[in-house]
Amino acid sequence: xxIREAARLLAGLDCIYLLTHQRPDGDxxxxxxxxxxxxxxxxxxxxxxxxxxxTPRYRPYAAPYxxxxxxxxxxxxxxxxxxxxxxxxxxxxxxxxxxxTLSVDHHPTNPRFxxxxxxxxxxxATGEIIFSLLRALGVPLSRDIALPLYLAVSTxxxxxxxxxxxxxxxxxxxxLLATGxxxxxxxxxxFESKSRARLKVEALLIDNMAFYQNGxxxxxxxxxxxxxxxxxxxxxxxxxxxxxxxxxxxxxxAVLREVSASVxxxxxxxxxxxxxxxxxxxxxGGGHERAAGAKVPGGMETAKQAVLQAFKTYxxxxxx
Amino acid sequence: xxIREAARLLAGLDCIYLLTHQRPDGDxxxxxxxxxxxxxxxxxxxxxxxxxxxTPRYRPYAAPYxxxxxxxxxxxxxxxxxxxxxxxxxxxxxxxxxxxTLSVDHHPTNPRFxxxxxxxxxxxATGEIIFSLLRALGVPLSRDIALPLYLAVSTxxxxxxxxxxxxxxxxxxxxLLATGxxxxxxxxxxFESKSRARLKVEALLIDNMAFYQNGxxxxxxxxxxxxxxxxxxxxxxxxxxxxxxxxxxxxxxAVLREVSASVxxxxxxxxxxxxxxxxxxxxxGGGHERAAGAKVPGGMETAKQAVLQAFKTYxxxxxx
Numbered sequence: 001x002x003i004r005e006a007a008r009l010l011a012g013l014d015c016i017y018l019l020t021h022q023r024p025d026g027d028x029x030x031x032x033x034x035x036x037x038x039x040x041x042x043x044x045x046x047x048x049x050x051x052x053x054x055t056p057r058y059r060p061y062a063a064p065y066x067x068x069x070x071x072x073x074x075x076x077x078x079x080x081x082x083x084x085x086x087x088x089x090x091x092x093x094x095x096x097x098x099x100x101t102l103s104v105d106h107h108p109t110n111p112r113f114x115x116x117x118x119x120x121x122x123x124x125a126t127g128e129i130i131f132s133l134l135r136a137l138g139v140p141l142s143r144d145i146a147l148p149l150y151l152a153v154s155t156x157x158x159x160x161x162x163x164x165x166x167x168x169x170x171x172x173x174x175x176l177l178a179t180g181x182x183x184x185x186x187x188x189x190x191f192e193s194k195s196r197a198r199l200k201v202e203a204l205l206i207d208n209m210a211f212y213q214n215g216x217x218x219x220x221x222x223x224x225x226x227x228x229x230x231x232x233x234x235x236x237x238x239x240x241x242x243x244x245x246x247x248x249x250x251x252x253x254a255v256l257r258e259v260s261a262s263v264x265x266x267x268x269x270x271x272x273x274x275x276x277x278x279x280x281x282x283x284x285g286g287g288h289e290r291a292a293g294a295k296v297p298g299g300m301e302t303a304k305q306a307v308l309q310a311f312k313t314y315x316x317x318x319x320x
Numbered sequence: 321x322x323i324r325e326a327a328r329l330l331a332g333l334d335c336i337y338l339l340t341h342q343r344p345d346g347d348x349x350x351x352x353x354x355x356x357x358x359x360x361x362x363x364x365x366x367x368x369x370x371x372x373x374x375t376p377r378y379r380p381y382a383a384p385y386x387x388x389x390x391x392x393x394x395x396x397x398x399x400x401x402x403x404x405x406x407x408x409x410x411x412x413x414x415x416x417x418x419x420x421t422l423s424v425d426h427h428p429t430n431p432r433f434x435x436x437x438x439x440x441x442x443x444x445a446t447g448e449i450i451f452s453l454l455r456a457l458g459v460p461l462s463r464d465i466a467l468p469l470y471l472a473v474s475t476x477x478x479x480x481x482x483x484x485x486x487x488x489x490x491x492x493x494x495x496l497l498a499t500g501x502x503x504x505x506x507x508x509x510x511f512e513s514k515s516r517a518r519l520k521v522e523a524l525l526i527d528n529m530a531f532y533q534n535g536x537x538x539x540x541x542x543x544x545x546x547x548x549x550x551x552x553x554x555x556x557x558x559x560x561x562x563x564x565x566x567x568x569x570x571x572x573x574a575v576l577r578e579v580s581a582s583v584x585x586x587x588x589x590x591x592x593x594x595x596x597x598x599x600x601x602x603x604x605g606g607g608h609e610r611a612a613g614a615k616v617p618g619g620m621e622t623a624k625q626a627v628l629q630a631f632k633t634y635x636x637x638x639x640x
Contacts, residue, residue: 160480160493161507167498173480174490187481192566196535199567203523215516246512247519 003129006118007136009102010079015045017072018065019080019100022090024051026155026190028082029062031104031126033148035081036065038134041142051090057189061148077101082126082152086113104129124164127152131172146176150183151190159191198236201227202243205255212320215249217311223300224258241267241291252279256296256307264296264303274314282310321422323449326438327456329422330399335365337392338385339400339420342410344371346475346510348402349382351424351446353468355401356385358454361462371410377509381468397421402446402472404430424449444484447472451492466496470503471510479511518556521547522563525575532640535569537631543620544578561587561611572599576616576627584616584623594634602630 001009010016016039020028032048039046047067054062070092072078078100083089084107086097103114106129108121120129127149134145153172157165160173177183194202205220212219220243227237237257244253251271258264266283268276269291276292277285283306285294296303312320321329330336336359340348352368359366367387374382390412392398398420403409404427406417423434426449428441443449447469454465473492477485480493497503514522525540532539540563547557557577564573571591578584586603588596589611596612597605603626605614616623632640 161511163504165497165503167494170490170494170497174487174494177485177490178487183485184483191481193568194566195568199526199563203526206519206523246514248513248515 001116001118003118003132003136006102006104006116007133009116010039010133011042011137013044013077013101015073015076016047017067017076017078018046018048019078019083019089019093019096020048020051020062021080021083021088022051023053024058024062025082026058026061027125027127027152029054029058030148030150030152030155031081031130033061033065034127034145034152035079035104035130035133037142037144037148038130038137038139041139041145042137049093052092053090058151061151064144072096079104080114081130082106084110104133122166124162124166124169125153125156127156128169128172131175141175141179143179143181146179147181147183147186150176150181151186154183154186155190159187195236197230197232200230201232201236201240204230205240205243209244209247211250212311213315213317215247216251217315217320218244218247218250218253219304219307219311220244220255221300221304222255222257224260227257241269245269245271252276252311254307254311256300256304258300258303261299262297264298264300266294266296266303266307268292268294279310279314282313283307321436321438323438323452323456326422326424326436327453329436330359330453331362331457333364333397333421335393335396336367337387337396337398338366338368339398339403339409339413339416340368340371340382341400341403341408342371343373344378344382345402346378346381347445347447347472349374349378350468350470350472350475351401351450353381353385354447354465354472355399355424355450355453357462357464357468358450358457358459361459361465362457369413372412373410378471381471384464392416399424400434401450402426406433424453442486444482444486444489445473445476447476448489448492451495461495461499463499463501466499467501467503467506470496470501471506474503474506475510479507515556517550517552520550521552521556521560524550525560525563529564529567531570532631533635533637535567536571537574537635537640538564538567538570538572539574539576539624539627539631540564541620541624542575542577544580547577561589565589565591572596572631574627574631576620576624578620578623581619582617584618584620586614586616586623586627588612588614599630599634602633603627 018032020032036046036048048065050066079102080100081104100114102116104118106123106126110119123129209218209220241255252274254268256264256266270276275289277287280292280294283294296306338352340352356366356368368385370386399422400420401424420434422436424438426443426446430439440449529538529540561575572594574588576584576586590596595609597607600612600614603614616626
């Protein structure tokens with residue numbers, strides 16, 4: 001379905017309830033809030049269905065639009081935003097998957113599960129599609145619409161740094177900023193602020209990072225005991241392997257984290273010279289070319305030996 | 321002078337040599353390289369005068385345009401880019417300040433020192449002005465022009481995060497990306513890559529950071545001996561105080577660095593609630609509202625006591 005067709009479909013509806021994906025991020029919540037604000041500006045009844053996993057960081061953007069109940073009222077039409085598959089709806093909403101009238105999404109893997117599907121894989125964020133949709137609906141861009149859409153676009157592109165960023169992304173950002181929104185607090189909260197525990201984990205990782213192959217390979221290890229001692233939650237180790245690849249000269253950066261006495265989690269980031277998924281496949285894992293992972297059996301010492309062996313095999317060297 | 325007038329001036333010239341500022345950054349070098357590429361596309365002789373302080377990170381962007389000699393040839397017309405004052409030229413070029421035909425700059429403090437001045441303080445980067453200038457000159461945007469201009473605009477806006485970023489900034493970025501330039505390596509080099517020494521300094525700072533006032537005030541200390549032991553150069557501590565302000569809950573973040581046995585350097589970052597320059601004024605320093613500094617006499621122990629006393633005075637509390 002095209003943007004124009006989706007806009008025509010929405011224009012004919014009166015009561016629209018929006019679904020976001022589980023463990024919601026800035027794109028799903030920002031897209032939902034922006035679309036909801038736009039539909040309300042057209043005089044429609046529109047709400048975002050409450051998502052049980054919304055974190056405090058994102059809550060303020062969705063709060064003005066959240067419905068009181070998880071049950072959409074009689075006659076409401078369901079629209080999902082940034083939901084790549086029915087299984088990615090929060091568990092409580094999965095029974096509704098068959099009743100979704102429109103799915104708006106940018107994930108190429110979206111199986112077109114809804115009755116109507118506006119799926120545009122070339123867009124960096126679903127927020128970019130909502131922007132076009134509201135334009136096609138003739139909704140004037142207000143700050144209430146622009147701020148959540150900026151949240152959607154900026155978070156899904158790493159604030160315009162990821163390779164998914166296009167000229168269109170910047171054109172959307174230009175139109176959003178032209179409304180006069182203030183992005184300063186958003187930038188700090190989303191891209192700069194770190195918990196004390198997170199910083200302690202980073203410091204620990206830097207201190208125990210081991211380098212091989214003249215500094216081209218870096219491996220940092222975090223034991224379960226260390227993480228507990230620092231009071232680090234799951235959030236505090238999220239994406240921590242990115243740090244290993246930031247180090248000058250590192251082409252393969254990896255972090256091995258002890259999840260329990262019997263299993264460790266390996267996370268690998270590579271430069272364009274190496275393929276993270278091929279390295280991780282040697283340990284039964286997988287992922288993308290630049291970012292991949294594997295579950296490695298054993299506690300830290302056992303798992304570390306397996307990882308170093310996989311590095312040797314992948315690099316074709318006898319000694320690291 | 322307007323963009324149109326500056327374009328007319330440049331259109332009438334044949335041989336143009338460009339001046340950049342001392343300790344050159346991405347904006348001065350990217351602007352110079354982009355302008356030089358554009359002038360060459362018009363068939364003109366154009367060079368960037370060699371700047372003795374270009375660091376390896378920036379060199380590749382300027383390299384294709386650097387003149388062989390620091391002495392511009394007979395008949396060459398001098399144009400300075402992003403040079404806010406004659407005193408900011410590299411020392412060897414200061415005698416030429418009176419002969420600059422055109423100064424293109426975005427610093428509001430620019431004293432209009434050249435014969436003609438295109439100074440636009442509303443622009444986030446001088447690169448944005450060069451973009452408009454080349455458009456007015458009718459130069460088609462090529463990748464050779466777009467990449468250095470993207471360097472200029474992205475570095476001067478913290479990759480679109482600083483508050484100087486405008487809708488125009490994003491419109492320029494959109495036009496630059498539309499040429500098909502690949503910004504991935506640039507993003508990594510400019511915004512992500514860190515030296516091992518830098519990371520060690522960050523880890524040390526995180527480990528010894530002290531918190532006061534329920535975590536709203538953070539002070540990290542780096543002794544000269546510690547920095548020497550880590551092999552940290554001046555570059556490795558550049559802007560390190562930003563880290564203290566990134567910590568969740570911190571409103572006043574400060575780093576005290578021992579420069580020698582008799583003097584320490586304080587660097588303070590504040591949230592919008594507090595004024596860094598007023599705090600630093602209590603120690604004889606100054607700066608901006610959100611970022612300021614002071615030189616504090618004494619080695620670490622003496623200086624630290626003075627800083628804590630200044631904190632107490634500024635906050636109006638007896639105990640921190």
